[in-house]
Amino acid sequence: MFTSLHTDKLTVLGGNIPLDGRVSWVPEGATGFQPSNAYLLTEGTSRLLVDSGLAVHSEEILEDLAELIGEGGGVSIFFTRSEMDCVSNLEPIAGRFDIERLFTGGVINPFDAFDDLSRMALRGRRHQIDAHRTEEGDSLARAAEIEIAPGRVLQVESPLLRLLPTFWGWDEETGTLFTSDTFTHGVMDRPDGQRIIDSTVEDTTTVEQVAGHLYAKYEWIPRSTCEPLREWLQEKFQTLDPEIIAPSRGCVLKGRDVVRRHLDFMLDALTPQLV
Amino acid sequence: MEEQLVETMSSDLPRSVAKGVTWMSSCLPFHLADRVIHGHNSTYLVQGEHSSILVDTGNPSSWPIISSTLDELLDGRELTYVFPTHPELPHTGNLPRLVEKYPNIQVVGDTRDYHLFYPQIVPNLHAKVPGDKVDLGGQEFVVVEALIRDLPNTQWGFAPGAGVLFTADGFCYMHRPELDDEDPVHLPGECGLTTGELQVPIAVENAAFFTGSALYWARFANDADAVYDRVLHLIDELGVTSVAPTHGNFISNIRDVEPIIRAGHKRAYRYETAQS
Numbered sequence: 001m002f003t004s005l006h007t008d009k010l011t012v013l014g015g016n017i018p019l020d021g022r023v024s025w026v027p028e029g030a031t032g033f034q035p036s037n038a039y040l041l042t043e044g045t046s047r048l049l050v051d052s053g054l055a056v057h058s059e060e061i062l063e064d065l066a067e068l069i070g071e072g073g074g075v076s077i078f079f080t081r082s083e084m085d086c087v088s089n090l091e092p093i094a095g096r097f098d099i100e101r102l103f104t105g106g107v108i109n110p111f112d113a114f115d116d117l118s119r120m121a122l123r124g125r126r127h128q129i130d131a132h133r134t135e136e137g138d139s140l141a142r143a144a145e146i147e148i149a150p151g152r153v154l155q156v157e158s159p160l161l162r163l164l165p166t167f168w169g170w171d172e173e174t175g176t177l178f179t180s181d182t183f184t185h186g187v188m189d190r191p192d193g194q195r196i197i198d199s200t201v202e203d204t205t206t207v208e209q210v211a212g213h214l215y216a217k218y219e220w221i222p223r224s225t226c227e228p229l230r231e232w233l234q235e236k237f238q239t240l241d242p243e244i245i246a247p248s249r250g251c252v253l254k255g256r257d258v259v260r261r262h263l264d265f266m267l268d269a270l271t272p273q274l275v
Numbered sequence: 276m277e278e279q280l281v282e283t284m285s286s287d288l289p290r291s292v293a294k295g296v297t298w299m300s301s302c303l304p305f306h307l308a309d310r311v312i313h314g315h316n317s318t319y320l321v322q323g324e325h326s327s328i329l330v331d332t333g334n335p336s337s338w339p340i341i342s343s344t345l346d347e348l349l350d351g352r353e354l355t356y357v358f359p360t361h362p363e364l365p366h367t368g369n370l371p372r373l374v375e376k377y378p379n380i381q382v383v384g385d386t387r388d389y390h391l392f393y394p395q396i397v398p399n400l401h402a403k404v405p406g407d408k409v410d411l412g413g414q415e416f417v418v419v420e421a422l423i424r425d426l427p428n429t430q431w432g433f434a435p436g437a438g439v440l441f442t443a444d445g446f447c448y449m450h451r452p453e454l455d456d457e458d459p460v461h462l463p464g465e466c467g468l469t470t471g472e473l474q475v476p477i478a479v480e481n482a483a484f485f486t487g488s489a490l491y492w493a494r495f496a497n498d499a500d501a502v503y504d505r506v507l508h509l510i511d512e513l514g515v516t517s518v519a520p521t522h523g524n525f526i527s528n529i530r531d532v533e534p535i536i537r538a539g540h541k542r543a544y545r546y547e548t549a550q551s
Contacts, residue, residue, distance in 0.1 A: 024385070
């Protein structure tokens with residue numbers, strides 16, 4: 001079931017993951033349900049899907065897409081990472097819709113997972129977003145732009161805070177920062193719970209919860225020099241002043257007060273001695 | 276230049292590299308302006324008297340090569356086990372195809388998350404933890420804690436009878452200083468060579484560059500000595516004689532290579548001055 005985050009501009013799609021000990025990227029003993037997110041940016045008849053969700057949610061993603069863009073409709077896709085939680089619905093989406101453009105980084109072409117015929121048909125639609133690497137592999141300040149439609153772009157950046165090759169997206173139109181596998185800590189008690197944390201929701205998030213989710217995947221954080229990461233994050237949020245944090249997993253964080261509070265949680269989590 | 280549609284297998288491979296262990300690498304060709312370079316994406320087949328295990332699956336684009344090589348090496352027998360070191364496409368991308376080809380195959384290892392990525396293979400998943408052993412008949416495969424990893428559900432494996440430690444993305448490197456790319460690449464003709472056979476030794480600066488990008492965390496965590504001391508302890512404890520990474524040449528002289536990788540890892544740390 002999809003949820004509109006910004007009328008006619010931004011929708012979140014996807015299902016929930018039961019936290020039952022079979023998920024590696026959450027803290028040990030975590031319970032509840034974690035949303036798995038794909039986002040559809042729309043501008044007139046142009047659409048850009050940010051990530052494709054999990055294969056286990058394939059049916060609901062496809063049905064939601066059909067309702068939003070029409071059966072067989074055209075859509076471009078941007079992958080924030082080439083990890084399986086972001087890419088594993090590419091093939092079923094390609095089978096039912098027209099993938100106009102695919103924006104990814106890294107050396108692996110995701111279309112290589114397809115059979116020969118589909119691969120040949122689709123391979124040329126891939127756009128490498130990290131074709132121009134920096135010398136040291138550091139953060140690229142708005143290195144690339146994806147044109148969603150004339151006059152509306154998604155600015156793409158390789159964040160300093162990352163594990164594997166990762167890209168954040170910034171949609172100025174809706175004030176949304178797509179943060180891939182960070183800010184993933186929002187979970188729900190029930191599968192039909194509220195997948196958006198905004199000012200109408202009682203927010204029980206703690207810094208321990210944020211740190212637990214961050215360290216589950218970024219296990220090196222507690223033994224690392226984190227000051228550059230904090231500085232980068234502060235500067236990024238100060239510059240952009242986002243209205244929405246949209247992670248690949250976990251609840252969407254919506255509203256500037258909510259965003260500010262969760263940024264502070266994250267900054268504290270990046271100060272491990274405080275946690 | 277037209278993009279290659281499939282990965283290629285060097286004519287030097289598959290190659291037996293230890294007792295019961297066959298190195299099966301497909302190499303992805305990269306066409307640069309002035310040369311062609313290759314990147315290993317290796318899988319390894321460990322065979323015993325009655326069973327066999329495939330370490331990593333290769334990229335989906337190399338499936339035709341991997342499938343036919345398995346046919347040749349297994350000689351009519353079924354593949355019994357597959358051990359994906361961690362769920363990234365070069366390591367797990369062919370899991371659905373392997374299950375289709377060998378319906379009874381057991382996918383062993385840290386199988387967390389796989390039910391979300393590949394719901395169709397759930398009946399084939401058999402979770403293992405470090406210390407668990409798989410009996411292949413006169414040959415064992417032991418699951419080992421990954422001491423160098425990126426994803427939290429990465430595991431290493433060890434074949435005691437062969438002395439080979441399978442390290443996934445650990446000990447991946449490129450060895451030619453003139454190839455200033457961050458991926459672990461080599462020149463055509465070097466695909467099937469072990470590190471003991473390479474004419475050009477590994478360079479610390481290349482190990483540093485690769486570590487700083489592939490093991491991105493190395494630039495923030497200043498603990499290379501602690502990491503590699505643990506690795507050396509593991510090597511001593513298990514009696515490791517060779518190391519088999521997914522990307523990079525098979526390491527036949529681990530005692531010579533380890534200090535270079537360690538030095539590269541140290542150099543990847545970026546904040547020495549700030550911290551001191």
